[in-house]
Amino acid sequence: MTAAVPAGVGPRGPAPGRAGLLSRRLASTTAGHYVIWAVALLVLVGPVLAVAAAALWSTPLYESGGHLTLDNFRDLLGDPTWWRAVGNSFVFATISTLSSVTLGVVAAVLLTRTNLPFRRLLTGVFVLPVLLPGLVLVVGWMATWAPSGYVTSWLELNTVLTFPIDLYSLGGMALVATSVAAPTVFLLCRTTVLSIDSSLEDAARSAGAGPVRALLSVTVPLLRPAITNSTLLVFAVVFEVLGLPLILGFSKNITLVSTYLYDHWINGTSAEQGVVAAGALFLLAFVSALLVVRNRVVGDTGRFATVMGKSSAKRLVDLGPWRWPLAALAAGVLVVLVVVPLVGVVASSLTSIFSPLISPWSVLTSDNFEAVLDNPVWMDSVVNSLLIATVGGLVATVVIALLSLVAHRSEFRMRGSLQQAMLWPRMMPGLVCGMAFFWAFVLLDPTDTLRGSLWGLGLAFAVRSLAVGYSAFYPALAAIGRDLDLAARVSGAGWWRSMISISLRLSIPAMATCFVLLFVSMLNDSDPAVFLVTDETPVMGLTMLQLAATSTGGAVAAFGVIQMLLTVAVLALGRLFLGKRIHA
Amino acid sequence: MPDLTITGLAKSFGDNAVLHDLDLRAEDGELFTLLGPSGCGKSTTLWSIAGLHPPDRGRIAFGDRVVFDDRRVDVPPEKRNCGVVFQSYAVWPHLTVHDNVGYPLKLRKVSRRERSERVAEVLELVELGGLEGRYPHELSGGQQQRVALARALAHPPDLLLLDEPFSNLDAKLRERARDWLRILQQRIGVTTVFVTHDQDEALSMSDRIMVMDRGRVRQVGTPEEIYHQPADEFVADFIGTVNVLDGHVAPGADRSRVRVEGLGEPLLVSPPAPAEGAARLAIRPERIVVHPSGAPAATPNVVTVKVRSTAFLGDHYRYVVVLGDHELVVRTLTRIDHGTELTLELPPDAIRAYAARG
Structure with a gap:
């Protein structure tokens, strides 16, 4: 044995006598894990308990006195308008789900597996509504397709055609919901279509089936899990949505579950707050049940599909002479659903009156944007939203990374429950999330410093967006081999050190993606703010919601365009620096 | 260290x-x-x-x-x-x-x-x-x-x-x-x-x-x-290639003589089988000796086998032969001209005898 390596450069391992020191160090790592776990559970799960408390207490929790009661539930269930709202929500969600699933699945097959002309362009236009703030599109729909809207009026004035659906009815609301939900279905199904082995279709071809027949008899049936998945998901999301029914249901007084809760909170007495909490619990239970069923059926693939651009090397099915008529049909549908509303919102923001009776070119103006810039509340909400999205997004990204590491890369005993806790907020409708934090702040923060601040609002937004970020971050973390941090451990690094210097360092690109997603989502979020916003802390999403619900006109459109431009700018920057397309 | x-x-x-x-x-x-x-x-x-x-x-x-x-x-x-x-x-x-x-x-x-x-x-x-x-x-x-x-x-x-x-x-x-x-x-x-x-x-x-x-x-x-x-x-089976034969040691008999179905004489093994009753005999293909022109007299464990297949594998030849109910693999470095039959010697010290499992 000729020792070519002079030993003794590095210190030797510890002597046996240092075992006490070791166990203390081990204990401190574990203690850190416990603290993280406890805080995470308090913030993620705790607030819901506060809603339950508010629902079961006779007086609002911020008042003294009161007692345990079931009266709030009795009042809720005895209210006929509540039951009408539940019925409306079911009708609305059912129509929206059926139409978006049909449209989404057809599009997934047509745009990914056939030689339809311009399919890349069509795909790009189709998924646009997922990227943009939802309310902006609704404003665009109102400006163009409402009974008094630009295109509807134009058609009536100049052609024999009419737009067959009244936008201010349940059917019209469902149509608007479809334009946003169908791309979600499309993205989920497209992933499956792309992952299906084309040799399965080839086998059908060699058995004698024509190309279209093979597509319909092999690929489409294989889509069933993806269809089930998106059906349940879309139903749950549409059932809870607030902005759309609030804006479109206003004129004909159509109440859904979400608008019922909103209305009773904003316009009701403080005594009604318990009833609203009870209703929120119902909404939470129903949406959670749907999503639990979905997880059972298809596994947990994420409520928010995070799909990166992926090129397909599949052989395309030749549509033959049908390709041009089908392309024209697809383009027509997209013009109605996406292009016209978007053009409409931009046009009404740039004109003083947007009407077919007057040439838009004669009424071009920048007044609408000046009105936005001059309005201190609106500008404040832009600044506040940017603050929340930037600071909150950064903090939330770091927290998500940290929690994911403890949940997936440690030996911590409770890591399983932490994984569950991180998935939990995706079950929470935005309204419930906001209310949960409202009551939690009432219970835990009697000084009200947090509730009235941007921090409180940011916290609620962050919890609501946690699932988006986690869905984007976790796959990247899972792709980083476990060996890499184990190698750091055996090299002499403790758990925290190995996480920070290896795993976290390697997941920086994933954290950046996660940040972009959180930024966009927190920038535009509105529902939780209903319960948390104060005069000093307006945010863009809620301001937009309140404006759109009560007024129309150029200034609202201009505000929407500003919101849209900010979102697109961030996504484009993300694309530029991260080199991939991000779909939230 | x-x-x-x-x-x-x-x-x-x-x-x-x-x-x-x-x-x-x-x-x-x-x-x-x-x-x-x-x-x-x-x-x-x-x-x-x-x-x-x-x-x-x-x-x-x-x-x-x-x-x-x-x-x-x-x-x-x-x-x-x-x-x-x-x-x-x-x-x-x-x-x-x-x-x-x-x-x-x-x-x-x-x-x-x-x-x-x-x-x-x-x-x-x-x-x-x-x-x-x-x-x-x-x-x-x-x-x-x-x-x-x-x-x-x-x-x-x-x-x-x-x-x-x-x-x-x-x-x-x-x-x-x-x-x-x-x-x-x-x-x-x-x-x-x-x-x-x-x-x-x-x-x-x-x-x-x-x-x-x-x-x-x-x-x-x-x-x-x-x-x-x-x-x-x-x-034996996990390391390298090995031929395994089912054998039997009669009660009270010499444990270094193991009977194999289809062979007239029992095979001599050294060291002897660990127990009476069913036994498993393992022998490596390269330890089997081939005698193209017959084995010298008094050589123990000489058997005559039918050749089933021959393969050339570059650095050696591989023969599959039939011995009683068993197939044996035999390796040689040089090619052997043979008819349908071949004379083989299984040296006693090349055979390992194990008690049959279960």
Whole structure:
């Protein structure tokens, strides 16, 4: 044995006598894990308990006195308008789900597996509504397709055609919901279509089936899990949505579950707050049940599909002479659903009156944007939203990374429950999330410093967006081999050190993606703010919601365009620096 | 360098016991190999030594330093001072070769100057001198593996642990890497535990081999012992190729004479079968002697067999012959002109007799 390596450069391992020191160090790592776990559970799960408390207490929790009661539930269930709202929500969600699933699945097959002309362009236009703030599109729909809207009026004035659906009815609301939900279905199904082995279709071809027949008899049936998945998901999301029914249901007084809760909170007495909490619990239970069923059926693939651009090397099915008529049909549908509303919102923001009776070119103006810039509340909400999205997004990204590491890369005993806790907020409708934090702040923060601040609002937004970020971050973390941090451990690094210097360092690109997603989502979020916003802390999403619900006109459109431009700018920057397309 | 002692190591996942009270002792400076099929517990053993997987019971000591003892002592991996080369190499992609190798030294607060010297020294040792500034993706698979090895040797470690380090290399490179690592290990003299499922690797590199199967030790010995005197049929079958014949020792008869169905005379075996009754006879293809023109008289265990197939495999010929109810594989270095029949000699000391299982 000729020792070519002079030993003794590095210190030797510890002597046996240092075992006490070791166990203390081990204990401190574990203690850190416990603290993280406890805080995470308090913030993620705790607030819901506060809603339950508010629902079961006779007086609002911020008042003294009161007692345990079931009266709030009795009042809720005895209210006929509540039951009408539940019925409306079911009708609305059912129509929206059926139409978006049909449209989404057809599009997934047509745009990914056939030689339809311009399919890349069509795909790009189709998924646009997922990227943009939802309310902006609704404003665009109102400006163009409402009974008094630009295109509807134009058609009536100049052609024999009419737009067959009244936008201010349940059917019209469902149509608007479809334009946003169908791309979600499309993205989920497209992933499956792309992952299906084309040799399965080839086998059908060699058995004698024509190309279209093979597509319909092999690929489409294989889509069933993806269809089930998106059906349940879309139903749950549409059932809870607030902005759309609030804006479109206003004129004909159509109440859904979400608008019922909103209305009773904003316009009701403080005594009604318990009833609203009870209703929120119902909404939470129903949406959670749907999503639990979905997880059972298809596994947990994420409520928010995070799909990166992926090129397909599949052989395309030749549509033959049908390709041009089908392309024209697809383009027509997209013009109605996406292009016209978007053009409409931009046009009404740039004109003083947007009407077919007057040439838009004669009424071009920048007044609408000046009105936005001059309005201190609106500008404040832009600044506040940017603050929340930037600071909150950064903090939330770091927290998500940290929690994911403890949940997936440690030996911590409770890591399983932490994984569950991180998935939990995706079950929470935005309204419930906001209310949960409202009551939690009432219970835990009697000084009200947090509730009235941007921090409180940011916290609620962050919890609501946690699932988006986690869905984007976790796959990247899972792709980083476990060996890499184990190698750091055996090299002499403790758990925290190995996480920070290896795993976290390697997941920086994933954290950046996660940040972009959180930024966009927190920038535009509105529902939780209903319960948390104060005069000093307006945010863009809620301001937009309140404006759109009560007024129309150029200034609202201009505000929407500003919101849209900010979102697109961030996504484009993300694309530029991260080199991939991000779909939230 | 300390030796390694493991006593009574046990581990189960739920009801599935992957290690049954395993004992092991690797001597100072030895290259000790854990060999077995996948799922035999060899990796679990290695992870237990490294501290990356706590076993349920048992005791692990490096020299007189106890690193694990029935959960009363469980030194975390970062304090065990092992060097580990992972199957995937686990070379950190965001660090240069220098920083990868220097990482353990940095954690041990070695000064920058000393660290650079040491890194250069270790890289020289693994023949990667001059590549300090490269990133892992700029290196070939073989070079990455040597970076992993350099990193494992940098501290320097008390114990070197290798987890199937060659499995990601192509065949030619693997053979070179094997010889090279063996020479390096002997030069440094670090006690090394090597995990593999590849018998050629195990035979060519090890001082001693421990053959494992389903969480139990089948045999510990030098490569020659393992190959020529396998302790049981599993070891004989797992290492190299072996012909197995079903035999029988009549009650009260001489246990060195084993009857095989279809043979007139019993076969002479040395050493004798361990028990009366059913027996299994194992003989390596290359130990069977072929007598093209008949065996000399008085040669024991001469049999005449039918040739079923012949194959030329480059460096040897392979014959499949029929002996009674059994097929035998025979290897020869030269081609044998034969008719339909062939005369074979099965030397008694080439036959290992085992008690039939179950």
